[in-house]
Amino acid sequence: MALRDTIRPLLGAALGLGLAGALLLPRLPALAEEAPRRLPEPATHAAEGPGSHVAVFAGGCFWGVQGVFQHVRGVTSAVSGYAGGSRADADYRTVSGGGTGHAEAVAVTYDPAQIRYDELLRIFFSVALDPTQVDRQGPDSGHQYRSALFPQDAEQARIAKAYIAQLDAAKAYARPVATRIEPGAAFYPAEAYHQDFMALHPGHPYIAVNDAPKLEALRALFPERTAAQPVLVNRPPA
Template sequence: MPRVDRRALLGLSAAATLGGLGLLARSGAAEEARALPAPALDQAGGTGRAVFAGGCFWGVQGVFQHTVGVTRAVSGYAGGDRASADYETVSTGRTGHAEAVEVTFDPAQVTYGALLQVFFSVAHDPTQLNRQGPDRGTQYRSAIFPADAEQDRIARAYIAQLDAARAFPAPIVTRIEADRPFFPAEAYHQDYMARHPSQPYIVINDRSKVAALQRLLPQRYRERPVLVASAG
């Protein structure tokens, strides 16, 4: 399948929307959401910070912005160094970075395990390593960047739990990448789904993820997203 360049879609006019939708539909649609069990191993309290990568950060950010207990969700890059943490360079697929989202959360409202359940259930397809939907490359890999040893342990246990239950038709290939810093992305990537709900890429690949969160995990869904802009 051809790789769709999201940069070429940023300036699509309304007149070009149908053509953009057709291109995206041919190149790969949104991942299928699924109901998953909660993690058997979880934690009370914790750091209140988590970093996830699962394809384009627009959709992953949008999902967590609609998740109860999340106080901030920032699109960015994780896995590489500071010097290469910009969109043009990361898009080459040669930096070690993945498009990622840093989630700040209130442990009294949502646990790290609950965030993992959201991540695996609706935010992306964890059986795809270096691709999601129409996007291809290591920068779109499925990865978790644990903040500490406890998050690492819980994430690995949940992956083992889901694989043992054969929750997916193929093995989970999500990578656990410890001790990797997170770097926020450019301002124009923040709150992208909320600001551009009718953009063709968002319509095809991402809006259904938020709808799946509401349908499959209604107790985790909040209607009004928490935005980077409003959080200051």
């Protein structure tokens, strides 16, 4: 269960709102998170062939992670979904129970001629999450909100391991990086209503409190990597 599901009913009761009113309260931000920062460039560069490649990232609620990568130059698609569990359990209601082994994740399709996997990792760790948190991110708590990388091949696994080791050696954070490397996991797209959520609902309380700052950090810290318009899953007709 997400942390907000425990706290919000109590807060609603204290305010005299009742359970229905509590559900309308915005999700509560987490305390003492690592602030976004422009991390060092990866010392180990990915050797990738031509054509599109896919990388899968998990960093808490997939709305924000998708929203960040949809604004990265060289990314042609970013799809919210589930990784780390079976197809049979890959739906939001079941995954939200926290016992399926899935993580809320985002599959990013990119052109390595414009941005390499190691450069995507740098952006991910810099602005998309606090990688020192274990089984939680922001206001959400549970194994499904863990920080994880799901390498699609041996090269991605090598680069991910090297960059995490580089960040720990440089003491980039006050605590060690807790991001897991989980190779061999399948990815399953999430329900349609989860796709493009940040772009479609910028005024949603959760987005405004927890995810909009990530996009602002991308623009401030990596202006040369930021696309003005997001690459949407559900593109409007031309």
